Amino acid sequence: MTTLRTPGPTVGVVGGGQLGRMLAEAAAPLGVEVVMLDPTPDCPAAPVARDQIVADFDDEAGIRELAARADVxxxxxxxxxxxxxxRVSEDSGTPVHPKPSTLKTIHDKLVQKRELEDAGVPxxxxxxxxDADDIRGAIGDYGAPVMLKARTGGYDGRGNVPVESKADAEDALESVAGPAMVESFVDFEREVSVIAVKGEDEIATFPIGENIHEDEILRETVVPARSSEAVTERAHAVASDVLEVMDGRGVYGIELFETREGDVLLNEIAPRPHNSGHWTIEGAQSSQFEQHARAVLGWPLGSTELRSPTILTNLLGDVDEERRAELSDIDRIxxxxxxxxxWYGKRQVRPLRKMGHITVSGETEDADVEALLAAARDLEERVTFRT
Structure with a gap:
């Protein structure tokens, strides 16, 4: 094994939002520098990264500059x-992790589902x-409602439209721009996720989290999830199977449905650190961001062991229109x-925009999850962006 030293290498990151910011924060103690590429000058990650290249996410010249300054x-x-x-990786010799082929798979939800189904993932x-007839046919086969999804570009529930009846098919399709797919509606007991890590020659999974959504936006994550031991084991098994399909090292956010019958079905995959894994910063021995830095560099992975039960609650914009971002009444936190x-360092707050998060962790391994959840909700309700 190669002897590792610090100060270490440089990681080049396409994107400089809150995920990039927390990745740079986690990489710094390891002696790893981070350079960001993002089109927004002085992006949220800029204050904690080594440097920022201001360029669009598909700007080839900018990405070539990023590759020239990075080891991965x-x-x-x-x-x-x-x-x-x-192209840039092939020309420069700078590796990309996860692999661009994985990004291609993830980019199109239909391609993603087909590849995973072919691999035996439920x-x-x-x-x-x-056309609308395809939606009506799905309702006939699956029952109503069904979930219509934009194949590309959707996140935080955007591009997902429930279709309640065949009569709604035309309007639903018009509301989804571009290519679409349709899924049967899952009557789930809860939504859960596993943050999984693919390293050089090892994989690791964090404890399963229970995700609470409202208006298709993640509001809270409860760890450990209030699921049975059998469901927990099955979720980890499905996550491991997913990693077999994914090509390249890094963190993967794997969103799952726990059905009322106790089955586990895959919802979607994010080939990067995920909002439902932010709890790991305080709640686990090593965070998802530290793990991502280790993984893409080919370094040994850290421990994913739970420190104590932990609640994540997102701080979303509670305003009616865009304004300067200023969070008030943080004293209690x-x-x-x-x-x-x-705090994510975004200068403008918009309705329901993710501006930051709070975690509340137990003092012992057997801390009461319900009490922690109540405490987290109380803290979140006391802060506001309204003036």
Whole structure:
């Protein structure tokens, strides 16, 4: 094994949002420098990264400059152009992790589902959509409602439209720009996720988290999930199977449905650190961001062991229109010993925009999850962006 030293190498990251910011924060103690590429000058990650290249996510000249300054490239946003990354990697010799081929698979939800189904990963019934008749046919086969999804570009529930009846098919299809697919609607007990890590020759999974959404946006993650031991074991098994399909090192956010019958079905995959894994910063022995830095560099992975039960609650914009971002009444968070505030450095707040998060961790391994959840909700409700 190669002897590792610090100060270490440089990681080039396409994207400089909150994920890039927290990745740079986690890489710094390891002696790893991070250079970002992002089109927004002084992006959220800029204050904690070594440097920023101001360029679009598909700007080949900018990505070539990034590759020239880095030992490995990665991305924190799926808008990274997979073809450009592949070309630049081949020409420069700078590896990309996860691989651009994985980004291609993830980029199109229909391609993603087909490849995973072919690999034996359990997924809800689905089909491609060319016209409204395909939606009506799916309702006839799967029952109503069904979930219509944009194949590309959707996140935080954007591009996902429930279709309640055949009469709604035309309007639903018009609301989804571009190619679409349709899935049967899963009557789930809870939504869960596994943050999984693919290293050089090892894999690791964090404890399963339970995700609470409202308006298709993640509001809270409860760890450990309030699931049975059998469901937990099955979720980890499915996550391991997913990693077999993915090509390249790094962290993968694997979103799952726990059905009322106790089955586990794959929802979607993010080939990067994921919002539902932010709890790991305080709640696990090593965070998902540290793990991503280790993995893309080919370094040994850290421990994913749970320190203590932990709650994540997102701080979303509670405003009616865009305005300067300023979070008020944070005193209670700072005064609570088990609470931690994370601010993402975004200058403008918009309705329901993710601006930061709070974690609340237990003091012991058997801390009461329900009490922690109540405490986290109380803290979140006390802060506001309204003036």
């Amino acid at each position: 490239l990665t991305f924190e946003i799926e808008l990274a152009d997979q073809d450009v990354l592949e 997924v809800p019934p689905f089909r491609a959509v060319e 700072l005064e609570t010993s088990a609470a931690h505030l994370h």
